[in-house]
Amino acid sequence: xxxxxxxxxxxxxxxxxxxxxxxxxxxxxxxxxxxxxxxxxxxxxxxxxxxxxxxxxxxxxxxxxxxxxxxxxxxxxxxxxxxxxxxxxxxxxxxxxxxxxxxxxxxxxxxxxxxxxxxxxxxxxxxxxxxxxxxxxxxxxxxxxxxxxxxxxxxxxxxxxxxxxxxxxxxxxxxxxxxxxxxxxxxxxxxxxxxxxxxxxxxxxxxxxxxxxxxxxxxxxxxxxxxxxxxxxxxx
Amino acid sequence: xxxxxxxxxxxxxxxxxxxxxxxxxxxxxxxxxxxxxxxxxxxxxxxxxxxxxxxxxxxxxxxxxxxxxxxxxxxxxxxxxxxxxxxxxxxxxxxxxxxxxxxxxxxxxxxxxxxxxxxxxxxxxxxxxxxxxxxxxxxxxxxxxxxxxxxxxxxxxxxxxxxxxxxxxxxxxxxxxxxxxxxxxxxxxxxxxxxxxxxxxxxxxxxxxxxxxxxxxxxxxxxxxxxxxxxxxxxxxxxxxxxxxxxxxxxxxxxxxxxxxxxxxxxxxxxxxxxxxxxxxxxxxxxxxxxxxxxxxxxxxxxxxxxxxxxxxxxxxxxxxxxxxxxxxxxxxxxxxxxxxxxxxxxxxxxxxxxxxxxxxxxxxxxxxxxxxxxxxxxxxxxxxxxxxxxxxxxxxxxxxxxxxxxxxxxxxxxxxxx
Ligand SMILES: Nc1ncnc2c1ncn2[C@@H]1O[C@H](COP(=O)(O)OP(=O)(O)OP(=O)(O)O)[C@@H](O)[C@H]1O
Ligand SMILES: [Mg+2]
Numbered sequence: 001x002x003x004x005x006x007x008x009x010x011x012x013x014x015x016x017x018x019x020x021x022x023x024x025x026x027x028x029x030x031x032x033x034x035x036x037x038x039x040x041x042x043x044x045x046x047x048x049x050x051x052x053x054x055x056x057x058x059x060x061x062x063x064x065x066x067x068x069x070x071x072x073x074x075x076x077x078x079x080x081x082x083x084x085x086x087x088x089x090x091x092x093x094x095x096x097x098x099x100x101x102x103x104x105x106x107x108x109x110x111x112x113x114x115x116x117x118x119x120x121x122x123x124x125x126x127x128x129x130x131x132x133x134x135x136x137x138x139x140x141x142x143x144x145x146x147x148x149x150x151x152x153x154x155x156x157x158x159x160x161x162x163x164x165x166x167x168x169x170x171x172x173x174x175x176x177x178x179x180x181x182x183x184x185x186x187x188x189x190x191x192x193x194x195x196x197x198x199x200x201x202x203x204x205x206x207x208x209x210x211x212x213x214x215x216x217x218x219x220x221x222x223x224x225x226x227x228x229x230x231x232x233x234x235x236x
Numbered sequence: 237x238x239x240x241x242x243x244x245x246x247x248x249x250x251x252x253x254x255x256x257x258x259x260x261x262x263x264x265x266x267x268x269x270x271x272x273x274x275x276x277x278x279x280x281x282x283x284x285x286x287x288x289x290x291x292x293x294x295x296x297x298x299x300x301x302x303x304x305x306x307x308x309x310x311x312x313x314x315x316x317x318x319x320x321x322x323x324x325x326x327x328x329x330x331x332x333x334x335x336x337x338x339x340x341x342x343x344x345x346x347x348x349x350x351x352x353x354x355x356x357x358x359x360x361x362x363x364x365x366x367x368x369x370x371x372x373x374x375x376x377x378x379x380x381x382x383x384x385x386x387x388x389x390x391x392x393x394x395x396x397x398x399x400x401x402x403x404x405x406x407x408x409x410x411x412x413x414x415x416x417x418x419x420x421x422x423x424x425x426x427x428x429x430x431x432x433x434x435x436x437x438x439x440x441x442x443x444x445x446x447x448x449x450x451x452x453x454x455x456x457x458x459x460x461x462x463x464x465x466x467x468x469x470x471x472x473x474x475x476x477x478x479x480x481x482x483x484x485x486x487x488x489x490x491x492x493x494x495x496x497x498x499x500x501x502x503x504x505x506x507x508x509x510x511x512x513x514x515x516x517x518x519x520x521x522x523x524x525x526x527x528x529x530x531x532x533x534x535x536x537x538x539x540x541x542x543x544x545x546x547x548x549x550x551x552x553x554x555x556x557x558x559x560x561x562x563x564x565x566x567x568x569x570x571x572x573x574x575x576x577x578x579x580x581x582x583x584x585x586x587x588x589x590x591x592x593x594x595x596x597x598x599x600x601x602x603x604x605x606x607x608x609x610x611x612x613x614x615x616x617x618x619x620x621x622x623x624x625x626x627x628x629x630x631x632x633x634x635x636x637x638x639x640x641x642x643x644x645x646x647x648x649x650x651x652x653x654x655x
Pocket of ligand 1: 012013014019021039040041042043044045046047048
C-alpha cells in the first residue's frame with residue numbers, strides 16, 4: 001500500500017476561526033494504481049492532493065505514505081521524501097522562467113545531490129522521453145502550454161519517483177495537448193508509476209483506472225478497491 | 237555554491253537598475269571609507285617620512301633641560317657635565333643596533349660668523365671623522381677634512397649649499413676665508429646630503445614642523461671648537477640605527493649610558509640630561525592628530541553602510557515576497573530549508589560584495605581626486621581593499637539574514653498558492 005489515509009480532517013485557520021475543508025477522509029491507493037479525483041470547484045480536491053503530496057499536513061487523522069507516518073516527519077525528512085518518491089505536475093506548470101528547460105528539469109536532481117554532469121545528462125534523457133529533444137536550449141517562455149506541461153512532467157519524473165501527483169494537468173491545455181499528456185501518463189503508469197490526478201473533466205478522468213469524487217470535503221463514492229471492502233463498512 | 241553565485245549574478249543582472257539602487261548605500265559607504273583611509277595613510281606616511289628623512293635612521297642624543305634641547309647658542313655649559321670619555325664612546329659604538337656613531341658639538345644659531353659684510357645665521361657643527369658618514373653627507377666640491385685637520389685644531393670649514401648661498405653670491409667659496417668669532421677659517425669644501433630629502437610641505441604649519449635650519453649649516457673639526465667658541469662645549473651623539481624601528485631603542489640606550497657620566501647637581505626638573513629626539517613618537521602624535529579628525533568621517537561612512545545594509549534587507553524582503561512561488565516550488569521539488577536559506581544569503585552577499593567592489597573602485601578614484609585637488613598624499617593599501625570587500629559581504633549576510641530565514645521558513649503550500 002503506497003497511500004493510506006485514515007480519517008483525515010483538514011481545517012484552515014482564519015485568525016481564530018477554523019474553516020473545515022476536509023472531513024474524515026479515508027482512502028487507500030495501491031502501488032501502480034492510476035487514480036482520478038473529481039469534484040466541483042472548492043470541494044477540497046487540491047487540499048487533499050497537497051496532503052497526499054506532503055506539501056501540507058492534515059489537521060487530524062493518520063496518513064501513512066509508503067509505510068511511514070507522515071505526521072511524525074520533520075520538515076527536512078518531508079523534503080527528502082518529496083524529492084525521491086513524489087513527482088508533481090501543476091495546472092500552471094510552475095517552471096522557473098529564467099532558466100533553460102534543461103535546468104528546470106534538472107532541478108530535483110540538484111536537491112538529490114547529483115553531480116552537475118549527470119544532472120544535465122539525465123535531464124536531457126527525460127526531455128527526449130517527452131518529445132522535446134529539439135527544444136533543449138529553450139527557455140520556458142518560448143514554449144507552448146502543452147510543451148511546458150511536458151517539461152513539467154519530465155521534471156516530475158527525472159528522479160524516478162514512485163508516484164506522480166497531478167493537479168488538473170490538462171486544465172490549461174487544449175484537447176490535443178491534453179491527449180498527449182494523457183498518453184505520457186499512460187506510459188508511465190504502464191511502467192509501474194502510481195498516478196493520482198485531479199480533474200473535473202470526465203474524459204480525462206476516464207483515463208484513470210479508478211475514480212473517486214469529493215463533494216464538500218467528503219469522499220463520496222468509491223474510495224476503496226474491492227480488496228478493502230471490509231474496511232468500507234467501518235468507515236462510511 | 238558556485239551554482240548559487242551564478243544564479244545570484246543572473247538575478248542581479250536581470251534587475252540592473254534595482255540592484256544598483258540597492259547597492260548605492262554600500263557603494264557610497266565603502267567609497268568614502270576607502271578614500272578616507274587612503275588619505276589618512278598617505279598623510280601618515282608623509283609625516284613619518286618628513287620627520288625621519290629619507291631612511292637615514294640617524295638618532296641625535298643631546299642634552300635636554302625640561303624636555304627642550306639645551307642650546308649653547310644662548311646658555312652657558314651647565315654644571316656636572318663631563319667630557320665623554322673614549323671608553324664610553326667605544327661602548328656606544330659597539331651596540332648591536334648601531335651602524336655608525338659620531339660625536340659632535342653644535343650651536344643652532346651663530347651670530348659671530350661673517351664673510352666680508354655678510355653674516356651667517358645658520359647652525360655650526362663641530363664634528364669628528366664619522367659625522368658625514370653617519371649623518372649622510374658627502375663632499376660635493378673641494379675636499380673633506382684630513383685626519384690631520386681633525387686632530388690638530390685646523391682652522392678649516394666646510395659649508396652646506398644653503399650656507400654657501402647665504403654668504404657667497406657668485407664667487408667660488410673654496411679657498412675663501414670666513415671669520416668665525418675672531419678667527420679666520422678657510423673654506424675647503426661643500427657638503428651635501430647624500431640622499432637629499434625635501435620634506436613634502438603642504439602648509440605653513442608643515443613648514444614650521446619640518447624645516448629646521450633653512451639658513452644652512454657649517455662644519456668645522458670638533459677639536460677646533462674652542463678656537464671659535466673659547467670653550468669645548470659638551471658633545472652630542474649622532475647614532476645611525478640599523479633600521480627605522482630600532483631608532484627609539486638606540487636613542488634610549490645611548491642616552492642611558494651618557495647619563496651615567498653626569499654628576500647630578502640638581503634633583504629638580506631643571507637637571508640637564510641626555511635625551512634623544514623621539515622622532516617616531518613625534519610622528520605618531522602628529523599622525524594621531526590627523527587620524528582623530530578622520531575617525532569621525534569613518535563613523536559617518538559607517539552610518540552610510542548601515543543605511544545601505546537596511547536598503548539591502550528591504551529589497552531582499554521584497555524579493556522573497558516576489559519569489560514566494562519559486563520558493564514553494566523548490567521546496568515541493570525537495571529543496572531543504574538550508575538550501576533556500578543559503579540561496580538568499582548568497583544573493584544578498586553577492587549583491588553587497590559587488591557593491592563593495594564598485595565602492596572600492598570609486599573610492600580609489602576619489603582618493604586620487606582628493607590628492608590632486610587638495611594636494612594631500614594618498615596611499616591605497618591592499619588590506620583596506622580586501623577588508624572593505626569582506627566587510628560589505630558581511631553586511632550582506634547580516635542584513636540578508638532576516639529575509640533569508642523568512643524565505644526558508646515558508647510553507648511549501650502557502651508559497652505555491654501565493655498569487
Ligand atoms: N489557505 C487557505 N485558507 C483558507 N481557506 C482555504 C485555503 N486554501 C483553500 N481554502 C478553502 O478550502 C476549500 C477547498 O479548496 P481547494 O483548493 O482544495 O478546492 P479545489 O477542490 O481544488 O477547487 P478547484 O477545483 O477550484 O481547484 C475552498 O473553499 C477554499 O476556500
Ligand atoms: Mg484545485
